[in-house]
Amino acid sequence: MPDSPKPSNILIVDDVPTNLTILAQTLRDQGFTVWVATSGNAALKQLAHGLPDLILLDIQMPGMNGLETCAKLKADLRTQDIPVIFMSALSEQANKVEGLSLGAVDYITKPFQEAEVLARVKVHLSIRELTQNLQREIEERKRVEAELAKANASLHRLAHIDGLTQVANRYRFDQDMEQVWRRLQRDHEPLSLILCDVDYFKLFNDHYGHQVGDDCLRQVALAIQKAVHRPDDLVARYGGEEFAIVLPSTHAQGAEQVALGILSKIAELNIPHEFSTVSPQITLSLGIATVIPKSEQSLDGLIELTDKALYRAKEEGRNTYCHHDCSQSPPSLSCSPSPLSLH
Structure with missing residues (x-):
C-alpha cells in the first residue's frame, strides 16, 4: 500500500x-x-x-x-x-x-x-x-532539457567528428563545402582546397602495426590543425590516411603558405618511417586547387582538380605539393621543388 x-x-x-x-x-x-x-x-x-x-x-x-x-x-x-x-x-x-x-x-x-x-x-x-x-516539475523539466541538450551536443559531435583523429569527418566536410561554395559564389571570393595523404602509409601500417598507425594519424591530424589558424578554415579526415583542408576566401599564395606550414609541422613530428622511399620519417603529399566559384562550375570539379594535383605531387616524388590555380586566367598547374627539405 x-x-x-x-x-x-x-x-x-x-x-x-x-x-x-x-x-x-x-x-x-x-x-x-x-x-x-x-x-x-x-x-x-x-x-x-x-x-x-x-x-x-x-x-x-x-x-x-x-x-x-x-x-x-x-x-x-x-x-x-x-x-x-x-x-x-x-x-x-x-x-x-x-x-x-x-x-x-x-x-x-x-x-x-x-x-x-x-x-x-x-x-x-x-x-x-x-x-x-x-x-x-519545472526543475525536473530544466534538468531533462539540460540532459537532452547535452545528449544532442554529443550526438552532433559524433555525427560531425572523426572518432579516431578528432577532426571533422567526411560528412562534416561535405556539408561545409556545400555551404562555403554557395557563399563564396555569391561573394565572388576565392576558395582553396587541399587534399593530402600520408606517404606510403600502407607500408607503415604493415610493418609497425595498426595501433601505431592509428596513433600516427592522430598526430598527423593534430599537426595539420596547428598549421591552420583561421576559425573559418576546416580540417577534415577525408578517408583512410587522407585529409582535406577547406580554406574559404584564400588566394593561391595563401593556400601554398598553408601547405608549407603543414609540411613543416609534419616534419617536426619526426615519426620514423624506415620503409618510406622518400624520407626516413613520415611525410605528406599535398594537392591544392584554387577557384573563384561560379555558377557554371561545380564543387565536384574543384575536388577533382585537387585530387589530380595530389596525384601529380606523388608523381613528382612525394613530400611536396602541386597546385591547380584556376582563380587566374589562364589556369595553371605548378609544383614545388621535390621533395621539399623542411628539416
Missing part, C-alpha cells in the same frame, strides 16, 4: 496562551502537526531548527509585532516562500493592507470561527503544495 501523506506542519505565533491552546487543538484534531511560539523572536529562533508548511501569525504582540516578524520572514531566503496568515482582532482596513503588502497570503479576524480557520488553512496549504509540485 502507498505511504500515507505526511501531515502538514503549522506554526502558530500568538502571545495569548488561550488562543494558542484552542487553535492548536483545533488543528491537531484535523491531523495537522502544530508548533507554537509566544513571540516573534521565539518564532524566528524556532524556524532555525525546522520549517513549517504554513504560519498563523498574530499582529499585536509585545516586542516584535507580527508585521515586523513577517517582514523578517519574507527577507530570509529560507522562509520567504512559507505562506503567512495574519490573525488579529483589529478590523481596520489599513492593517489588512499593510499585512498583505508585506507578503502575507490571507487575514483572519479574531474571535476565530473554527470552520473559517480550517477552510483558509487548507486552501493555502493546497496552494503551497501545488506551487511546490509545479516548481519541482
Whole structure:
C-alpha cells in the first residue's frame, strides 16, 4: 500500500496562551502537526531548527509585532516562500493592507470561527503544495532539457567528428563545402582546397602495426590543425590516411603558405618511417586547387582538380605539393621543388 501523506506542519505565533491552546487543538484534531511560539523572536529562533508548511501569525504582540516578524520572514531566503496568515482582532482596513503588502497570503479576524480557520488553512496549504509540485516539475523539466541538450551536443559531435583523429569527418566536410561554395559564389571570393595523404602509409601500417598507425594519424591530424589558424578554415579526415583542408576566401599564395606550414609541422613530428622511399620519417603529399566559384562550375570539379594535383605531387616524388590555380586566367598547374627539405 502507498505511504500515507505526511501531515502538514503549522506554526502558530500568538502571545495569548488561550488562543494558542484552542487553535492548536483545533488543528491537531484535523491531523495537522502544530508548533507554537509566544513571540516573534521565539518564532524566528524556532524556524532555525525546522520549517513549517504554513504560519498563523498574530499582529499585536509585545516586542516584535507580527508585521515586523513577517517582514523578517519574507527577507530570509529560507522562509520567504512559507505562506503567512495574519490573525488579529483589529478590523481596520489599513492593517489588512499593510499585512498583505508585506507578503502575507490571507487575514483572519479574531474571535476565530473554527470552520473559517480550517477552510483558509487548507486552501493555502493546497496552494503551497501545488506551487511546490509545479516548481519541482519545472526543475525536473530544466534538468531533462539540460540532459537532452547535452545528449544532442554529443550526438552532433559524433555525427560531425572523426572518432579516431578528432577532426571533422567526411560528412562534416561535405556539408561545409556545400555551404562555403554557395557563399563564396555569391561573394565572388576565392576558395582553396587541399587534399593530402600520408606517404606510403600502407607500408607503415604493415610493418609497425595498426595501433601505431592509428596513433600516427592522430598526430598527423593534430599537426595539420596547428598549421591552420583561421576559425573559418576546416580540417577534415577525408578517408583512410587522407585529409582535406577547406580554406574559404584564400588566394593561391595563401593556400601554398598553408601547405608549407603543414609540411613543416609534419616534419617536426619526426615519426620514423624506415620503409618510406622518400624520407626516413613520415611525410605528406599535398594537392591544392584554387577557384573563384561560379555558377557554371561545380564543387565536384574543384575536388577533382585537387585530387589530380595530389596525384601529380606523388608523381613528382612525394613530400611536396602541386597546385591547380584556376582563380587566374589562364589556369595553371605548378609544383614545388621535390621533395621539399623542411628539416
